[in-house]
Amino acid sequence: MAVSGSFSMDARQFERGLRRWVGRLSTESKRAADRTGTRVQNEARRRAPVDTGRLRSSIVSRSEDRGRTYDVTVGTTVTYxxxxxxxxxxxxxxxxxxxxxxxxxxxxxxxxxxxxxxxxHPFLAPAVAMAETFLREELARAGRRVR
Known part of the structure; x- marks a missing residue:
């Protein structure tokens, strides 16, 4: 062989580094999901009709880490x-x-x-429909920060 190369790898050190990187990515993914929820919340508030402002101010975003899934909910408890x-x-x-x-x-x-x-007067459904676009943008930003 005219050209050859070799390398050695410490598997334990590689696995530790991989876990740190995946953990960091996971944290960034959760942050991206939270930011997406906030953007959906803001879009719903922007679209909500205003009489007294009660409906608009009641729109909130909440997230919950369920282990393998990370849920983000945007909604309101106003009865009407x-x-x-x-x-x-x-x-x-x-x-x-x-x-x-x-x-x-x-x-x-x-x-x-x-x-x-x-x-x-749809305000929440159109905002939620934009979630995929928002999430892609936030994950792209997160990817730039992780590397």
């Missing part, structure tokens, strides 16, 4: 959020504690009101 996201069908509104409904300007008390429904 689903109605805003998906809209409502026409429905009747009945009084809760009284026998009739009355408001300033009404001609007289009424037993119920026919509500025409509301149009959907």
């Amino acid at each position: 959020a689903e109605d805003v996201e998906n809209g409502t069908a026409p429905h009747r509104i009945y009084p809760r504690t009284k026998r009739a409904l009355y408001w300033p300007g009404a001609a007289h008390p009424v037993a119920y009101v026919d509500h025409p429904g509301t149009a959907p």
Whole structure:
């Protein structure tokens, strides 16, 4: 052979280095997922309609490490959020504690009101749809930091 080469490797040292590198990558992946959750949260807040600001401020991102999986959830606990996201069908509104409904300007008390429904105003679904793009961008940044 005109040209040859050889090398030796300490397998234990190689495995330790590999574990450190994978651990660092895993940490960076989790950070990328957290940053993605924050970006989805911000996008949902940007898209949310504002009347009082309660819905917008209630949108949060939470992450949970489950060992082999890392879950990121973006959502809200405001009870009317689903109605805003998906809209409502026409429905009747009945009084809760009284026998009739009355408001300033009404001609007289009424037993119920026919509500025409509301149009959907999606804010969370479009933001979640952007998660894959956000995650790719964040992982690309993480890859540049790990190397």
